[in-house]
Amino acid sequence: MASEVEEQIPVREEFFLCGGVETKIIKCGPWTNLFEKQDVSKPKQLIFIIPEESNAQKIEDVYGLNGQIEHKIAFLRAHVPKDVKLILIGHSVGTYMTLHVMKRVPELPVAHAFLLFPTIERMSESPNGKFATPFLCQFRYLLYATSYLLFKPCPEVIKSFIIQKLMGQMNIKLELPLTDILQPFCLANAAYLGSQEMVQIVKRDDDI
Known part of the structure; x- marks a missing residue:
């Protein structure tokens, strides 16, 4: 009887300065730097989850609703290459932010967007x-x-x-x-x- 092998996916926390504030990111997967072309573990698609929050310029009122949308845009521009397709997942008010991220930056390579319990x-x-x-x-x-x-x-x-x-x-x-x-x-x-x-x-x- 073949034994079932579970693949262990590494999960780690990292901190970035994004939009003028220190931002905690939880990464899942073996990749470290999306801009490293020689990294064999670099994904072709990136799942970006926006829950119910660098080289970016400081964002005015970063803890407000508009500031949080601009914060997500600043992170994607600074840390995700343009050739990596995005799968956006928004939860609750994160669905509102997801929609407005796509509206403000229509050139983002979004493959799919999933809105969970949307509040829009x-x-x-x-x-x-x-x-x-x-x-x-x-x-x-x-x-x-x-x-x-x-x-x-x-x-x-x-x-x-x-x-x-x-x-x-x-x-x-x-x-x-x-x-x-x-x-x-x-x-x-x-x-x-x-x-x-x-x-x-x-x-x-x-x-x-």
């Missing part, structure tokens, strides 16, 4: 949007202060425990530590981006 219109009118909009827009600074008071003095072990419990309830298996998302700076940026999403993602762009 009337976000503030959804059930979750109606609940979140007042907190993200009217009471955003109260959220900043609360997150700072709660999580700034919080030990890493407690943050890790909170994340594991939350992810466990959603049946999500953690492969990498996510305690950074409970840093007040990260929470403030997430709330700021969320407030812009509720205000700006209103009417569907039928020109895309």
Whole structure:
């Protein structure tokens, strides 16, 4: 009976300066530099995932909605050769960013684009949007202060425990530590981006 052999795909974290901010990238695969022509492990297609965030110039308001779209464009221009075909995957508001990346840079060699649970219109009118909009827009600074008071003095072990419990309830298996998302700076940026999403993602762009 033939034994089943599982291929181990290397996963690693790298940091780049992109759009004026340090950007963490999670790479899956044996390749190291897409611009290295002699690299036999260089892929012909690259899967680029935009979740619910160099040589690039500094981007104004990089943590806002428009800044996040420009940030993705800056990364692709600086770190992905033009001859590598792209498979774009967007999740939640990442689908909105994916569509606008393709609209703003139509010359990108996009082979496929997959939009998972797309949120591309009337976000503030959804059930979750109606609940979140007042907190993200009217009471955003109260959220900043609360997150700072709660999580700034919080030990890493407690943050890790909170994340594991939350992810466990959603049946999500953690492969990498996510305690950074409970840093007040990260929470403030997430709330700021969320407030812009509720205000700006209103009417569907039928020109895309």
